[in-house]
Amino acid sequence: MYQNFASKYDALMTNADYKKRTEYLCSLFSAYGKKPKLLLDLACGTGEFSVRFAKKGISVIGVDISEDMLYIASEKARKNKTDILFLCQDAKDLDLYGTVDGAICCLDSLNHITDYEDFCKVMAKVSLFLEKDCLFIFDLNTQYKHKNVLKDNTFVFEQKDIYCVWQNETKGNLTDIALDFFVKSGDTYIKESEYITERAYTKAEIGSALKKAGLEILNVLDDMTENPATAKSERVIYVTRKI
Secondary structure, eight states, X not given: OOHHHHHHHHHHTGGGOHHHHHHHHHHHHHHTTOXXXXXXXXXXXXXXXXXXXXXXXXXXXXXXXXXHHHHHHHHHHHHTTOOOEEEEOOGGGOOOSSOBSOEEEOTTGGGGOOOHHHHHHHHHHHHHHBOTTOEEEEEEEOHHHIIIIXXXXXXXXXXXXXXXXXXXXXXXXXXXXXXXXXXXXXXXXEEEEEEEEEEOOOHHHHHHHHHHHTEEXXXXXXXXXXXXXXXXXSEEEEEEEEO
């Protein structure tokens, strides 16, 4: 599960602007007067958000399905002298030791859940462990992005000692992603591959899953803005509240 991707993830995500995105998420919590004391970082990956929130004095529980991602996250937390609880769990089987008063899921992680029943289970699990009136903020790649940006396209990313070819094949609401990494080793490059599938959910599907889970939609925003999402938004931010 993301074995080859884990060690390259941070190098290939330099454009994510974690600092700016963390400040943005904090501003959304503050706008509703719901700054968390204990935050769930669902699908935390290599722990970049977990560490940044922890450095703000917020207690964090980071959850991810990938042991390789969590190993990197744990090392990152140690180097930054932050005390974060990391749990290796499938999001649909989320099981915390108690409730949290805030939750996030960032950078299209929920799109990687390709079965709608599982998507609904994840929403229900987050709601179960989220205190009443507290916020779950997450983002999703949109149908527009899948159909007009990702569909059947190939992208190339080049960073120091890593060259990545990203190939997409879209069928309906699913996009299969083939990632080929060429990693420099001495005078040669070693090829490694990873295969991922993303699903683009409809507004109706998302709304229904949230309603069943007891989560109320407070706002749907264009990514990293205070503006409402539009028909051409590529990534949208959902601000939801536990009823």
